[in-house]
Amino acid sequence: MNSSMDLSEHTAAASSAIGIRPAYFVQQSNGSFRPTTSAAASWSDGVLSGQAIAGLAASTLERKYGAVGYLPARLTLDLLKPARAVATHTQTRLVRHGHRMRTAECDIIQDDWIVARATVLQYRQAQCAVDEPWETAMSVVAPDSAENLHVDDDGTGWSPMGLRHHNRGRKRAYYGGLDAVAGLPATPFVRSAVVAEAAANLVTDLGANGIGYINGDLTVALARLPRGVYIGVQADTHFSENGVSVGSATLFDDDGAFGSSMVTAMANPAARMEVSGRG
Template identity: 40%
Template sequence: MTDKTPGYFESVDSGFEPTRWSASQWSSAQVVGPALCGLMAHQLELEHATDGFVPVRLTVDMFSAARFAHTTTPTVRIRDGKRIRVADISVLQNGQPVARATAVLLRPSEQPPGALWTRAEQPVPPQRDDSTMSHRPPLFGSDANPDTWSLAPTDNENDSRKRTWQQPIRALAEAELTPFVRAAIVGEATSLVTNWGDKGIGFINTDLTLALARLPEGLDIGVEADNHLSEDGIAVGTATLFDRRGSFGSAMVTAVSNAGRQISTAQLDIAVRGRTPTDTAHP
């Protein structure tokens, strides 16, 4: 693999190996959450999104630190009905589970009649369209700077609502991203935008629940925080996912305090620069 095709994992005989792109900000010895979400989404879609079924929900549990080790991902189909399909996947390292996920897949049909309420104030993508660029670095914004998207997280070091606009790298270096896998990788940023305050990030998420009314369009996806609730070191965050067509899904994370290893906003700046392939630097 070269920097021209970065990916979180590489396929090897009977499994996968994490690459350097998978290193977490919490510890360089751990695999970052988006990598695990992307890998599980890829395998679930590959093996179960068939016969006209589309993935509409992904629920991920990350209950143990994934390491830089040989990884396998067995899946099993739990339910296979005419309109609803459910499948499970486990992430195994050294024979032990470090994460798992469940996907719900539905067969699309016609819309029912009638008008429904929806969120009035929709997230707004950046005016500048970099969708033709490969691996463009993420952008960040907040309500404190509502008309500005920045390459530097430190430009949004405040306690207002956060948002990000991202074009992720591949889950597997050799496999093009599908819209579902793209949504799973970027959707994990729900933890970032909901747990990011004026002194950085002190909560680490243990899960992700992604719900999609439709699959995203284009290469870029935005995540805008809807709410953050926390007490006694436990947090819940919710966010809206959007593309240039509009909002297409929601995400929720629960998180536990990791204040002893608080990630400062300056550290986020360094992490963003380290994850941006050097051959496609943003002008």
């Protein structure tokens, strides 16, 4: 870990002492964001997790461009290079501001390099009559509690994530994530981005030998915002060939399914991840 992470640890500890909940980043007086230890990736030292980056991008876009009456229906995140435990900046731009649709972008920048780029698409909500739609049948019982990420293997029952989940069963995950920025409680939209990034690649690519793929993107599509703190992610599809995989998953809460997520990923055999646990 470098000195910037040491500083962020000190800042996070100070935030905790005054009652601020754990978060992936702490905003500094100059507008930059310092990552906390909670933002660290589990697969490499000095690297930030995708869920931390997703949370920062979603939080930034929503705070700057979110509007009453508009639903953030899609967030697309491209993870362009590994984000490190250093000072992080955001840069945004409004692409379209229409009556029915709004689009904006956010770059996540470290040392003058764009490490990730996110796009949010918002639709104006309306009460209107539509024909009875076709719907996917889905029946999942969520765990009673999930302080940490819980996983279910094709109906075997929920338990904290660990090596027991190295099998070929279809996976479901249940998680709440952390706040993206200290002092800014995660909104339903931010929580959707955080949980989808934390779990979509996990449930679609986790097999008997761990996770052999690393995702380079995330797409989250929402028909409504989630209700409650915890969000479930159920794997729907997984296809792979020649070192490339694509996986899709359904997002659900206690009231049922409300959206979907998709990740594309590259084979990563030299650094295959074992899921021994995640906070």
